[in-house]
Amino acid sequence: MTSLDQYGWLRYRHSCTSIEIPRDLTIGRIVSIKGFKYYTVTEEGELECDLSGRLLYLPSTDHPKTGDWVTLTVYDRAGYIISVLPRYNELSRRNPGAATERQLLAANIDAAFIVQGLDRDFNVMRLERYLVQLAACNIPANIVLNKTDLVDDTLPYLDAVQALGRGVPVLFCSTHTGVGMRALQDELLLPGHTYVLIGSSGVGKSSLLNALLHQEQQATATTSGSNQKGRHTTTTRDLFRLPNGSLLIDTPGMREFGVTGGEATSEDLFPVISSLAASCRFTDCQHLDEQGCAVLAALHNGSLSEAVYDSYLKLKKEMRRFEIDVSDKKRLNKQFGKIAREAKNHRKKYKY
Numbered sequence: 001m002t003s004l005d006q007y008g009w010l011r012y013r014h015s016c017t018s019i020e021i022p023r024d025l026t027i028g029r030i031v032s033i034k035g036f037k038y039y040t041v042t043e044e045g046e047l048e049c050d051l052s053g054r055l056l057y058l059p060s061t062d063h064p065k066t067g068d069w070v071t072l073t074v075y076d077r078a079g080y081i082i083s084v085l086p087r088y089n090e091l092s093r094r095n096p097g098a099a100t101e102r103q104l105l106a107a108n109i110d111a112a113f114i115v116q117g118l119d120r121d122f123n124v125m126r127l128e129r130y131l132v133q134l135a136a137c138n139i140p141a142n143i144v145l146n147k148t149d150l151v152d153d154t155l156p157y158l159d160a161v162q163a164l165g166r167g168v169p170v171l172f173c174s175t176h177t178g179v180g181m182r183a184l185q186d187e188l189l190l191p192g193h194t195y196v197l198i199g200s201s202g203v204g205k206s207s208l209l210n211a212l213l214h215q216e217q218q219a220t221a222t223t224s225g226s227n228q229k230g231r232h233t234t235t236t237r238d239l240f241r242l243p244n245g246s247l248l249i250d251t252p253g254m255r256e257f258g259v260t261g262g263e264a265t266s267e268d269l270f271p272v273i274s275s276l277a278a279s280c281r282f283t284d285c286q287h288l289d290e291q292g293c294a295v296l297a298a299l300h301n302g303s304l305s306e307a308v309y310d311s312y313l314k315l316k317k318e319m320r321r322f323e324i325d326v327s328d329k330k331r332l333n334k335q336f337g338k339i340a341r342e343a344k345n346h347r348k349k350y351k352y
């Protein structure tokens with residue numbers, strides 16, 4: 001087996017069949033990014049790369065991300081990335097630093113593991129937020145509830161997740177006692193497939209990765225005393241090959257996970273609401289105060305929980321806001337472009 005196959009090339013080719021790759025270029029997969037350096041795996045092994053000039057001047061959202069397949073040329077044992085091959089999906093969130101931008105976190109992902117700790121971190125509405133964004137990114141989700149050693153009974157947590165009505169697989173585990181780790185490795189992680197761990201800081205993502213790698217490759221923090229919160233330790237995003245041949249990307253703990261929506265309509269991202277909405281009197285019902293709204297009826301008779309409905313409204317509003325902000329920005333850029341062109345023409349005409 002070549003090293004490309006070991007890093008998921010077969011799986012990638014299965015999803016992106018129509019790509020033509022020039023014979024004189026090398027193929028690599030991004031396993032880590034540190035500043036301006038891109039680390040790839042190629043058939044000749046690991047290679048440190050720079051971006052070629054053409055890529056360098058593209059917006060940073062078009063730069064390679066962990067999990068990307070790229071073409072590169074190699075001179076004197078240094079690689080120059082020429083292009084990013086088409087992605088079969090992208091894990092993104094709203095850029096916390098720039099509200100109108102989507103921030104890409106990783107690419108070509110077969111499934112995500114949303115990790116929460118069964119300490120104070122457990123928050124079902126935050127889970128919903130991740131689930132909505134993953135659905136928008138077209139990435140299947142699994143939920144991993146870690147630190148089971150800290151609670152007596154896991155059933156209430158399972159009930160809370162199931163109340164979301166999304167049918168997402170839930171795995172309980174503890175990296176301290178080893179509970180659930182075998183099931184994670186043998187049942188959820190397939191060889192040649194790429195997975196990503198996402199969650200807040202301190203939930204135990206690096207500990208999970210270490211347990212799966214059976215060795216200390218990723219720094220783990222010590223929990224800071226009484227507040228049960230781990231320190232922020234993961235500084236780079238990295239793609240690891242696990243002993244069973246699956247590939248796992250660890251992401252740094254995220255304080256915010258803003259939703260951007262996606263190609264699916266916002267209703268499609270909320271299966272419980274959309275199945276109720278089929279019975280609303282008006283096809284364009286917004287489920288706010290309309291007559292004959294089946295969503296509101298379910299809310300009033302208690303079959304739809306208030307928390308699920310509130311979360312739906314909040315996330316839908318956030319996605320609309322993002323769409324409006326992005327289209328406002330595009331319009332402003334267009335206006336500015338027009339003004340700049342007019343000024344240039346004026347200067348040309350009057351030669352100043």
Ligand SMILES: Nc1nc2c(ncn2[C@@H]2O[C@H](COP(=O)(O)OP(=O)(O)OP(=O)(O)O)[C@@H](O)[C@H]2O)c(=O)[nH]1
Nearest residue numbers: 174175202203204205206207221223230233234253
């Ligand atoms: N009680 C308990 N603590 C755990 C468990 N798994 C991890 N921890 C602790 O939680 C703290 C944070 O673990 P990390 O693995 O560094 O968490 P992380 O999600 O990678 O955090 P970032 O790197 O900041 O994103 C550490 O003190 C771990 O020892 C567990 O199963 N039970």
Ligand SMILES: [Zn+2]
Nearest residue numbers: 280285287293
């Ligand atoms: Zn309705």
